[in-house]
Amino acid sequence: xxxxxxxxxxxxxxxGSLRLSCAASGFIFSRYGMHWVRQxxxxxxxxxAFIRYDGSNKYYVDSVKGxxxxxxxxxxxxxxxxxNSLRVEDTAVYxxxxxxxxxxxxxxxxxxxxxxxxxxx
Amino acid sequence: xxxxxxxxxxxxxxxxQPASISCRSSQSLVYSDGNTYLNWFQQRPGQxxxxxxxxxxxxxxxVPDRFSGSGSGTDFTLKISRVEAEDVGVYYCMQGTHWxxxxxxxxxxxxx
Numbered sequence: 001x002x003x004x005x006x007x008x009x010x011x012x013x014x015x016g017s018l019r020l021s022c023a024a025s026g027f028i029f030s031r032y033g034m035h036w037v038r039q040x041x042x043x044x045x046x047x048x049a050f051i052r053y054d055g056s057n058k059y060y061v062d063s064v065k066g067x068x069x070x071x072x073x074x075x076x077x078x079x080x081x082x083x084n085s086l087r088v089e090d091t092a093v094y095x096x097x098x099x100x101x102x103x104x105x106x107x108x109x110x111x112x113x114x115x116x117x118x119x120x121x
Numbered sequence: 122x123x124x125x126x127x128x129x130x131x132x133x134x135x136x137x138q139p140a141s142i143s144c145r146s147s148q149s150l151v152y153s154d155g156n157t158y159l160n161w162f163q164q165r166p167g168q169x170x171x172x173x174x175x176x177x178x179x180x181x182x183x184v185p186d187r188f189s190g191s192g193s194g195t196d197f198t199l200k201i202s203r204v205e206a207e208d209v210g211v212y213y214c215m216q217g218t219h220w221x222x223x224x225x226x227x228x229x230x231x232x233x
Contacts, residue, residue: 035222037170045162045170045213045224061221095169105158105217106175113169 002026002110004096009115016086016119022079022096022112030054030074033099035108036081038092048094049081064090086119093117123148123216127225133233140201142228144214149194151218158217161190161199164227165210173212174199206232 008020022034036048049070050059058070069082079096093114100109124147134140150157161174172181174190177197187202201208209232214225 044211044227045164045215047222047224050221059221100175103152103154103156103158103217105152105156107158107160107215107217107222108162108170109172109175109181111169111171 002098004098004110004112006094006096006112006115009094009117011118011120012086013121014086014088014119017082017084018086018117020081020083020094020096020115020117022081024077024079024098027098027110029072029077032101033104034070034072034079035097035099036070036079037095037097037108037111038090039095039114040089040092043092046092051079053099083117086117088119091117091119122221123150123219123223125214125216125223125225127212127214127228130226130228132228132230134201134204134230135233136206137203140204140208140230142199142212142214142230144192144197144199144225146195146197146216148219150197150216151194157193159190159192159197160215160217161188162213162215162224163208163210164213165207168210170213201230204230204232 003025005023051070067085071080095114096112097108098110100106126145162170164170178190211227
């Protein structure tokens, strides 16, 4: 079945780095755009980053531009999020989510289980 | 950026009774192709979000028909005809018409 499995979360000090991974299975990964969406503790959902199916275009929410980098390896069916210069306000559960077939506006048809990132001294 | 505003933020409902959540966008969500990319998501306690409805009123596979979506332009509604215990959680509207995608604040549905 279609599945996304995130990993790589943990506890890191402010200014530190982490790399999240999202392993995809059950669909042709290389055909779909992919997103990262985060949820701070007790808060709502916030879109973070997007990468086109072929990696040719990447977009970020303003608050992470210059610090986070989204990438993918279609040969490994894996999505990544490299997070540098982490701040306390980056503390959240990070979900990867898949673009649907058809128009991108029908967004996030499949989600992973999430991985927790805690930025604390 | 498009701001999505949901109401109410908290919704206590008696089992078997209907429930309704409103979502308003700061701009029209009609895309140039004529479609309206307004989606609804459910997040049960301790779980990941799950898409329930896309393009205003299309239910995802496996979503019970007691869930329905309606609306146009800037005003949208998610209705549950008869609330069941498994419906407890937070519901989010989300627009995909304008970049970047944006979510409402969420509406917490609880059993009264």
